[in-house]
Amino acid sequence: MKFGTKAIHAGLEPDPSTGAIMTPIFQTSTYVQEIPGVNKGFGYARGKNPTRLALEKNLAALENGKHAICFSSGMGATDAVMKLLRPGDEVITGDDLYGGSYRMFTKIFAPYGIKFHFINMTDANNIRPYINDKTKLIWIETPTNPTMQIVDIEACSTIAKEHNLLLAVDNTFASPYLQNPLDLGADIVMHSVTKYLGGHSDVVMGALVVNDDKLHEQLYFILNSCGANPGPMDSFLVLRGIKTLHLRMERHCYNGRKIAEFLKTHPRIEKIYWPGFEDHPNHAIAKKQMRDFGGMISIVLKNADEQETYRIASSFNVFSLAESLGGVESLINHPATMTHASIPKEEREKVGVVVNLLRLSVGVEDVEDLIEDLAQVLA
Numbered sequence: 001m002k003f004g005t006k007a008i009h010a011g012l013e014p015d016p017s018t019g020a021i022m023t024p025i026f027q028t029s030t031y032v033q034e035i036p037g038v039n040k041g042f043g044y045a046r047g048k049n050p051t052r053l054a055l056e057k058n059l060a061a062l063e064n065g066k067h068a069i070c071f072s073s074g075m076g077a078t079d080a081v082m083k084l085l086r087p088g089d090e091v092i093t094g095d096d097l098y099g100g101s102y103r104m105f106t107k108i109f110a111p112y113g114i115k116f117h118f119i120n121m122t123d124a125n126n127i128r129p130y131i132n133d134k135t136k137l138i139w140i141e142t143p144t145n146p147t148m149q150i151v152d153i154e155a156c157s158t159i160a161k162e163h164n165l166l167l168a169v170d171n172t173f174a175s176p177y178l179q180n181p182l183d184l185g186a187d188i189v190m191h192s193v194t195k196y197l198g199g200h201s202d203v204v205m206g207a208l209v210v211n212d213d214k215l216h217e218q219l220y221f222i223l224n225s226c227g228a229n230p231g232p233m234d235s236f237l238v239l240r241g242i243k244t245l246h247l248r249m250e251r252h253c254y255n256g257r258k259i260a261e262f263l264k265t266h267p268r269i270e271k272i273y274w275p276g277f278e279d280h281p282n283h284a285i286a287k288k289q290m291r292d293f294g295g296m297i298s299i300v301l302k303n304a305d306e307q308e309t310y311r312i313a314s315s316f317n318v319f320s321l322a323e324s325l326g327g328v329e330s331l332i333n334h335p336a337t338m339t340h341a342s343i344p345k346e347e348r349e350k351v352g353v354v355v356n357l358l359r360l361s362v363g364v365e366d367v368e369d370l371i372e373d374l375a376q377v378l379a
């Protein structure tokens with residue numbers, strides 16, 4: 001089955017009791033047992049819920065994976081992966097990560113005795129010198145947030161396999177429509193479902209997708225033991241959102257390209273980050289591992305101090321100034337004070353998250369209106 005058909009049908013059956021075409025919202029915490037220990041496959045809703053189960057099957061299909069597990073947020077999903085580790089274990093990860101991932105690694109898991117190496121991953125060979133017998137996991141994000149660096153998933157997977165390490169990929173920015181890390185050799189795909197998968201800025205959710213049965217069992221054990229499970233209503237909203245994922249992504253990519261081209265030559269722009277440009281340092285890898293280049297674009301404003309950057313960020317008519325991304329509406333974000341505020345200034349600036357950097361999540365509105373909006377704020 002091709003992607004759009006899977007988005008609409010995979011994992012979904014008409015409800016057997018009524019024929020309802022949409023999976024019902026099973027708003028229940030528990031399930032009646034016939035005799036103690038015998039149930040219809042559902043015991044208690046932290047562990048399993050039919051609405052969530054339908055979504056998990058759908059997500060697994062979209063990532064060409066065998067198993068998916070949904071969590072109450074992207075961070076809940078990341079937390080479960082980190083709980084596979086034990087004190088003394090080491091992780092190699094990127095130096096341009098979602099701020100919340102950086103905060104969790106440094107403030108929650110480092111104090112438990114897990115060591116993190118934050119390195120430039122734009123060349124996968126940079127990973128090699130950091131591998132030792134304590135290394136257990138490589139955690140990558142590609143494209144990165146917010147500077148749109150591209151990491152070669154297949155090259156990372158080759159290295160991970162040579163050393164028997166797990167490779168996890170935060171696939172939030174690409175969505176399964178643009179990139180399928182399991183096909184490139186990754187062991188775990190993580191999504192902030194909140195973003196493109198949900199797509200309508202009305203749900204917070206996360207997911208992990210894997211092929212390995214044992215890994216699935218371990219991660220499911222963590223979900224059920226630690227309790228970061230999403231509710232049935234949110235599962236329903238995401239199932240509904242995913243039905244148009246391929247249509248939305250096509251438009252995100254189309255609008256993203258038009259806007260990137262408009263901004264590239266604009267006199268108020270000093271620098272633009274978008275992997276679709278041929279002069280992007282890892283354009284060839286992006287082209288190899290992604291189906292298109294998406295609607296996430298970051299720009300550095302020319303000669304703009306903090307005040308001028310704030311003025312511009314607050315002057316849009318169609319774009320809204322807000323955290324998050326991947327919804328139908330276009331958003332503008334100021335990483336230094338918003339999504340990446342939890343990263344120390346020196347660390348942030350080293351990777352280009354400067355005070356005059358803005359990140360655009362290009363929505364699916366009519367692109368002429370978006371360009372007009374950008375033109376008026378940058379005039």
Ligand SMILES: *Cc1c(COP(=O)(O)O)cnc(C)c1O
Pocket residue numbers: 073074075076098100101141145170172173191192193194195204205206
């Ligand atoms: C938003 C985001 C997360 C965190 O997901 P939540 O659903 O907000 O918990 C992780 N990684 C990336 C790249 C994100 O954009």
